[in-house]
Amino acid sequence: MKIHEYQAKEVLARYKIPVTNEILCFTVSEVQAAANKLGFPVVVKAQVLTGGRGKAGGVKLVRNADEATTAAGSILGMDIKGYTVEKVLVAQGVSFVSEIYAGITIDRNTKSAVFMVSREGGVEIEEVAKEHPEAILKFTIDPDLGMAPFVARKIAFALFDDLKLVNQASDLFQKLYKVFIETDASLVEINPLVITSDGRLLALDGKMNFDDNALFRQPLIHSLNEPSEDEKKEIDAREKGLSYIRLDGSIGCMVNGAGLAMATMDMIKLYGGEPANFLDIGGSSNPQKVIDAMNLILSDKGVKVVMINIFGGITRCDDVAKGLIAALEQIKIKIPIVIRLSGTNSKEGLEILKKANLPTVETMSEAAQKAISLSEDFLR
Amino acid sequence: MSILVNKNTKLLVQGITGRDGSFHTQKMIDYGTKIVGGVSPGKKGQFVSGVPVFNTVADAVKETGANTSIIFVPASYAADAVLEAAEAGIELVIAISEGVPTLDMVRITPYLQKRGTRLIGANCPGLISPDEALVGILPGGIFKKGNIGLMSRSGTLTYEMVYQLTSNGLGQSTCVGIGGDPVAGLYYQELLQMFEDDPETEAIVLIGEIGGDAEERAAKYIIEHITKPVVSFIAGQTAPPGKRMGHAGAIISSGTGTAAEKIIAFENAGVQVARQPSDIPELLKKLLKM
Numbered sequence: 001m002k003i004h005e006y007q008a009k010e011v012l013a014r015y016k017i018p019v020t021n022e023i024l025c026f027t028v029s030e031v032q033a034a035a036n037k038l039g040f041p042v043v044v045k046a047q048v049l050t051g052g053r054g055k056a057g058g059v060k061l062v063r064n065a066d067e068a069t070t071a072a073g074s075i076l077g078m079d080i081k082g083y084t085v086e087k088v089l090v091a092q093g094v095s096f097v098s099e100i101y102a103g104i105t106i107d108r109n110t111k112s113a114v115f116m117v118s119r120e121g122g123v124e125i126e127e128v129a130k131e132h133p134e135a136i137l138k139f140t141i142d143p144d145l146g147m148a149p150f151v152a153r154k155i156a157f158a159l160f161d162d163l164k165l166v167n168q169a170s171d172l173f174q175k176l177y178k179v180f181i182e183t184d185a186s187l188v189e190i191n192p193l194v195i196t197s198d199g200r201l202l203a204l205d206g207k208m209n210f211d212d213n214a215l216f217r218q219p220l221i222h223s224l225n226e227p228s229e230d231e232k233k234e235i236d237a238r239e240k241g242l243s244y245i246r247l248d249g250s251i252g253c254m255v256n257g258a259g260l261a262m263a264t265m266d267m268i269k270l271y272g273g274e275p276a277n278f279l280d281i282g283g284s285s286n287p288q289k290v291i292d293a294m295n296l297i298l299s300d301k302g303v304k305v306v307m308i309n310i311f312g313g314i315t316r317c318d319d320v321a322k323g324l325i326a327a328l329e330q331i332k333i334k335i336p337i338v339i340r341l342s343g344t345n346s347k348e349g350l351e352i353l354k355k356a357n358l359p360t361v362e363t364m365s366e367a368a369q370k371a372i373s374l375s376e377d378f379l380r
Numbered sequence: 381m382s383i384l385v386n387k388n389t390k391l392l393v394q395g396i397t398g399r400d401g402s403f404h405t406q407k408m409i410d411y412g413t414k415i416v417g418g419v420s421p422g423k424k425g426q427f428v429s430g431v432p433v434f435n436t437v438a439d440a441v442k443e444t445g446a447n448t449s450i451i452f453v454p455a456s457y458a459a460d461a462v463l464e465a466a467e468a469g470i471e472l473v474i475a476i477s478e479g480v481p482t483l484d485m486v487r488i489t490p491y492l493q494k495r496g497t498r499l500i501g502a503n504c505p506g507l508i509s510p511d512e513a514l515v516g517i518l519p520g521g522i523f524k525k526g527n528i529g530l531m532s533r534s535g536t537l538t539y540e541m542v543y544q545l546t547s548n549g550l551g552q553s554t555c556v557g558i559g560g561d562p563v564a565g566l567y568y569q570e571l572l573q574m575f576e577d578d579p580e581t582e583a584i585v586l587i588g589e590i591g592g593d594a595e596e597r598a599a600k601y602i603i604e605h606i607t608k609p610v611v612s613f614i615a616g617q618t619a620p621p622g623k624r625m626g627h628a629g630a631i632i633s634s635g636t637g638t639a640a641e642k643i644i645a646f647e648n649a650g651v652q653v654a655r656q657p658s659d660i661p662e663l664l665k666k667l668l669k670m
Contacts, residue, residue: 262616270656
């Protein structure tokens with residue numbers, strides 16, 4: 001789960017990490033009032049759940065009331081990578097002498113948290129990683145030790161010589177690690193963490209992502225969730241035991257298992273088609289699940305064909321076939337369906353489908369090719 | 381021979397009285413797995429499919445001599461269950477539970493290392509050494525004893541692959557589902573080495589997917605340590621960045637973890653990568669000169 005910058009900074013501030021003075025605004029007049037209250041210059045920043053807003057023109061420094069009005073007018077309502085900007089953060093301008101990067105994430109290989117710092121803050125850290133990987137210092141955090149004061153000091157000394165900064169930084173790093181652990185974050189990032197002209201460390205930006213698997217024990221974090229329209233569908237689906245992601249193609253997919261669902265999408269693409277979605281219905285032959293899945297697929301008007309790819313493992317294919325028939329009887333479908341059923345009792349399953357006049361194919365590649373040709377017929 | 385589980389596996393089922401636990405206990409017994417006990421706090425004295433239930437793993441180990449444990453408890457209790465098994469001296473733990481918080485896995489790792497406990501999962505379908513032991517939720521009927529070692533981050537895609545292997549006369553030594561979470565127990569490197577050391581295994585199938593860099597690391601390991609032929613398939617070649625594709629670990633983040641990168645890494649390591657699952661049997665037959 002992702003949250004906005006303003007929300008991330010609220011979380012950081014709760015842990016006494018110093019962040020800029022700032023006000024969240026929804027309208028141009030709110031921006032004007034906020035700028036007057038904070039005093040010029042201020043920075044107006046689009047709040048969207050995607051990166052690259054700076055490049056898209058979603059962050060502007062403004063020095064007076066006129067500029068504030070212009071900036072607010074252009075940013076509010078702006079489209080950034082498919083996200084409409086509905087709110088902006090107005091942050092007090094800060095004069096600083098240097099920009100640091102500080103971030104924590106999980107390292108799959110060491111199976112622990114990794115603390116990353118760089119003196120080259122203020123730019124996309126992925127770019128630094130590509131061009132000067134040596135400029136990013138990584139510290140694996142032993143889960144038993146955590147961010148002990150000496151660990152934080154070690155990281156701080158790697159960045160600064162000035163003892164005043166070292167002390168501030170090691171205090172801040174301990175707090176940052178505490179936030180990361182206590183909120184079940186998967187990423188926490190301050191970029192830039194600046195040294196102000198008067199020698200203070202201050203978070204100008206903040207980014208936090210969270211582990212979806214841990215939201216059940218993070219009610220406060222969970223309440224910050226602001227899903228987009230597509231994400232709302234994904235959440236609805238999850239509540240029904242389905243894992244759904246909408247894509248742009250015309251072939252709707254219904255598959256059991258995440259890996260097989262991905263492989264099915266790949267197969268469609270391999271033969272020149274475009275999948276309309278990723279959809280894992282999990283391992284059961286429950287007709288209700290098939291109905292929910294079908295309704296979800298059909299809610300996307302771009303879908304011209306539905307391809308069902310089921311591997312019967314624990315769930316036997318004859319049960320799956322009965323489930324499919326029960327489901328298809330309940331919903332009237334106007335577009336063609338291609339069913340591929342394989343695995344335990346597949347012979348019996350295919351027999352049942354054949355009797356019900358449902359078209360079946362034997363292999364995944366056949367299913368993909370058939371679905372593609374049907375979708376092309378539809379376009380004609 | 382096989383790896384990790386065999387006829388000598390004495391299995392304990394943690395969460396045996398639950399819906400999934402009891403269902404799969406029966407399935408595993410039907411397959412011929414030796415299940416010696418189950419654990420469910422407060423249910424001591426009960427029996428599930430004829431298997432005695434204990435309150436604690438320590439009691440169960442003392443009474444039955446179990447050396448392996450499979451975990452079906454809800455995700456929020458899974459980390460504690462793994463620790464309980466490790467503390468009781470279980471050598472191999474298989475965690476089926478889906479949705480375990482990542483930081484729980486991070487927290488338990490040092491203790492498992494200290495105890496020398498091996499973990500598979502969480503969020504995995506388990507493993508099988510055909511005709512010897514099924515420890516997991518895999519459909520036993522599709523497997524056949526043979527000389528192909530298989531490891532995979534995905535469940536049904538594994539079944540799909542195994543079904544094709546078996547229908548093409550290619551049996552398996554052991555098939556291991558390592559699970560789809562970002563932080564998991566045994567991973568490619570460890571399993572590659574076990575298959576390399578297993579005299580019965582003649583070729584290895586590695587089924588990867590997008591997210592992380594485990595496949596790239598496996599490729600490096602193969603160059604340095606593995607002499608047996610390895611073939612692979614990577615799922616998620618068409619997955620969009622930033623979206624979690626069902627598995628928590630299957631997500632392309634800021635341009636890393638893509639299928640294209642993994643395929644290049646494998647090809648550089650001399651690993652043939654199938655364009656679709658059904659190409660795997662042919663690739664294997666060529667390599668094994670069948």
